[in-house]
Amino acid sequence: MSTASAPTQTQDTAPITGAEIVLKALVDQGVEVIFGYPGGAVLPIYDALFQQNALRHILVRAEAGAVHAAEGYARSTGKVGVVLVTSGPGATNAVTGLVDALMDSIPIVCLTGQVPTHLIGNDAFQEADTTGITRPATKHNYLVKDIKNLSKVMHEAFHVARSGRPGPVVVDLPKDILMGKTAYTPAPETKHPSYRPRTEPDPRAIAQAVDLMVKAKKPILYTGGGIVNSGPEASKALIELAHLTGFPVTSTLMGLGVMPAADPLFLGMLGMHGTYEANLTMHGCDVMVNIGARFDDRVTGRLNAFSPNSRKIHADIDPSSINKNVRVDIPVVGDAGNVLRAMIAEWKKRVAEGAKPDKKALASWWEQIETWRKRDCLAYRKSTDIIKPQYALERLQAITAARDDVFITTEVGQHQMWAAQFMKFQKPNRWMTSGGLGTMGYGLPAAMGVQIAHPDALVVDVAGEASTLMNIQELSTIVQYRLPVKVFILNNQYMGMVRQWQELLHGSRYSESYMDSLPDFVKLAEAFGCVGLRATKLGEVDAVINEMIAVKRPVVVDMCVDQKENCFPMIPSGAAHNEMILGPTDKDAGSGSGKGPISEEGMVLV
Amino acid sequence: MNQASPIQRRTIAVLVDNEPGILARVVGLFSGRGYNIESLTVAETDADKHLSRITVVTSGSEMVIEQIKAQLDRLVPVHRVSDLTQEGPHVARELALVKVISKGNDRVEALRIADIFRAKAIDSTIGSFVFEITGSGEKINAFIELMAPLGLAEVSRTGIVAIARGEKRM
Known part of the structure; x- marks a missing residue:
């Protein structure tokens, strides 16, 4: 990053374009990577990106993937993740990721293009009220209507994103602001007049x-x-x-x-x-x-x-x-x-x-x-043939235990909870999951972001087949940047957690939780240019995991697991901590089918 | 546990940067989190520093009120949040414009009551008055109630503005 050093911090009075100011501010804020997707309103930024080498741009396949990738990058490094998307659909596609980052306190700066200031409010092509839409989706957001404020807003956005309780910040950038010219100003030394999070305890x-x-x-x-x-x-x-x-x-x-x-x-x-x-x-x-x-x-x-x-x-x-x-x-x-x-x-x-x-x-x-x-609450009924999802994760944990460079991301559902139970984390920043919002489709792009930050590490997205399909397009990004991400799918052909709740709370009426016509994940992997591996029997698990790790390329593993396995222990909604349901192996826990303790009140909760 | 405490009414003053979207942030916070707004007023109070003052009257349990204040304080353009009800004596006033359309005795009676309430007739035609009245919310409610049988036609109210008594500053 030698290009980013000496001259940037000096007050440069020569006018430069708004797009150049944006990039200069990013470099001054220590940014190295941007996850983005171009479009009409942000073309000036992309043109400026083309003419520099300090910032690396990762071209995602959909904006949702960009935000999750930036989240993975941020959470695994402690730095601010940066996203660049265009106006209208670019911004609206980013909203889920922004709320995800808000709920989980992940520092993100998301730059969104906007139609030129004189068109705002006219329902122009690809116009959306981005600051209006993202107000409750961000820690704070800005619409830059005067290029003189651009440098200040850029620096403030980073300050707000990373300080206090971290969170996502949107900077909405009308195209005429990006094309206008003014002098760049470095980050101010002065304290923010109203935003002063307290960090020292009383x-x-x-x-x-x-x-x-x-x-x-x-x-x-x-x-x-x-x-x-x-x-x-x-x-x-x-x-x-x-x-x-x-x-x-x-x-x-x-x-x-x-x-x-x-x-x-x-x-x-x-x-x-x-x-x-x-x-x-x-x-x-x-x-x-x-x-x-x-x-x-x-x-x-x-x-x-x-x-x-x-x-x-x-x-x-x-x-x-x-x-x-x-x-x-x-x-x-x-x-x-x-x-x-x-x-x-x-x-x-x-x-x-x-x-x-x-x-x-x-x-x-x-x-x-x-x-x-001693109750050994994570015990599960072992099998000799069929692959239990817990077993697959136990083996993944055992085989990777000696390594110090393992990063795990997840999608959302049963596999996420099993990963939380069975993967053993010895350090912070090694576990990336969508906790607050529970966003299916988070893990694959997040793994991509982690791998960008840690190119030589073992990055595994512990996934379910349903979640993976929500951002499967990012396999293409992963291949483009030669990221050796491992997508470890515990495939039970169900939305497993939905199925589990339907079994426990809705009389085993599996309404729309089974997916027919799933893709052949091995062929799908190959179609994208990844390696596809499959295990259908217990005896194949170790070999598949070992090969997944040995291959220095992106790998998709189709781990075909028990379709009916439930995730225990479980505190049913509306129950207390001492009213846990334990798994079927627990001698005092009954069948684990949960006929008892779920109250009417609990069913209303999610 | 948390529902046990009684519902309280509070007048909260919020000093904010006068910038586009600030009112939407505050109102969105209240609607998004399900807090009550009984009244809300806002206007720029310091043109040099671009500061506006919002006065919001809200109600909720002790825990909810504390949440409201903490959530307001968390907004980036918010400089200060002051719970006037809790922090000591304060004065609160509201202004209303009240249109009364009536004839004969009703018209005379309306004017007489307006006088008692120290309301000013700021517009007058042969068949109507517009009264300007200032005071507490209760006083204005009482005035409006009395005008109801006397040809009350339309009401416009500002909502409460409030300030601490004495030398205390926000």
Whole structure:
């Protein structure tokens, strides 16, 4: 990136075009890659891109793919992902990805073309009210109507996207602005007048929190994606705090990897398909320390039965996340890493001053947790012939366990939950999944973005056949840029999670959840120029996984798995943490067919 | 657990950048998250700094009110959010224009009541008055109620504007 160095930071007074200003701002903001798709309104930017070498443009096959790719890139690197699309349909196709990034707090800057300012509001060709449509889909958005504001808006967009609780920002760029000329201005040194997210926690709140923690008899650390967003140092601080205190740790779907899965203090994921031990520890704890998670409904289950006997500490960088779903006793506003470091310092100070955490109580709490662990809630009925989806993932985990460069993305559904349960993450930024919005079609383009950022890593999209088809066109992008992405399809020919809910809640009436006429994924892979592999029997699984990894090219694996397997454990909608359904192998869990505990009330929930 | 607390009414002042779309952001936030708006007023209050002041009257449980304030504060162009109801005494006023069409005794009575309420007739024809009345929402409601049998024809109200009492500044 030597081209991006010396001259760019200097105040250059010579007028340049709006398109050149956009690119210059991107380079100044440290951008290296843009995911995009051209069109009439953004042609000036594409023309400027053609004449430079500092920025790499990845040509996706549909705008939806561009945003997910940028999300994968952002989440695996901690940098801002950048998207460039045209006006009208270009922008509207990007909306799902923007909401996805909003829900999961992923920093994205999405540049959208717009019709020239004098045509705005006239229903011009490929015009859409992009700022109107994306207002609730973004953290913030801008329409640049005066080229004099362009540099400032570009820099501000990056600042807003990456600071505080990160999120997507749209900059809508009318074509006449891109073609006009003015001087470029570098990023301002001054603070933003109204946007000032709080990152340093209030020491009094930390003191109150540690007061509770020191006295805890049955504590838990409930960790989330906020720790990932804070950066790898925050994960290190979490590990230190956990070992300093001896507290058990659970994590949300978005937080997987912040605590190494191999750490004995880690109880696995919590929530609807979380582990028995994590959920019961949450239910029975007396002090809950939430760091960077948001009490999502997938985590809490029935609110009035959620962890009924605990005092709750909630640290979040976004004050609006606190007391939104669950009333907490001690709110702490701040960046997760800063909060964790402050808690460590305060804990050490207390202990040095003679505070004595109740080690005996903690030991018996751990005894209790171990009995829950022994329930082995992820056990499933083994097979000797048919491939169980859990088995396929267990093998993928086992075969890749020794590597330090494995990145997993997922689509949405059963396979996503199984991946969360069976893939073991030892580091943050290694797990990319659509948590909040639950966007089918996320994983394939996200994997593409991850691979762009980590060209030599093993990037696997754990997928279902239905989700994969939603953005299958991106295989073409993957081949064009020679990205050795592995698409690992657990093919059960059903929308598995829909089928599971229909079985459990709707009398096994499988309304429209079975897909006939699915493509032959091996031939499909070959048609795109990828390698296609298939396993239909248990004995073929290892060989297929090994070959998938050995081939230094994009691979699509068609793993033909048990069509009727359900994902357990499961907290049915509207149930409490201690009302989990365990799988059919659990001796006390009944059939696992869930005839019992789902209430009318629960059925209304999703 | 969270439904238990009673519904409260709050007057919230929001200082924002006067830029296109800001009102849509605020209104969209309320509609998108299902919060109530009882009244909302907005106008530029500082032309040099391009600041507008929004006064919104809303209602909800304690938890919802806290959410509303946090969500407003999170918007990038929002400078400050001030809960006037919570933060101490404040004055709140609304202006209404009330058109009354009537003849004879009703007309005389309307004028007499307007006088009691210190409403001004700012337009008058042989058959109609337009009254301007300022005061609390309750006062305006009372005035309108009294005008109903006296030929009330049309009402236009500004919604509440409010400011803290004393030396306290936002």
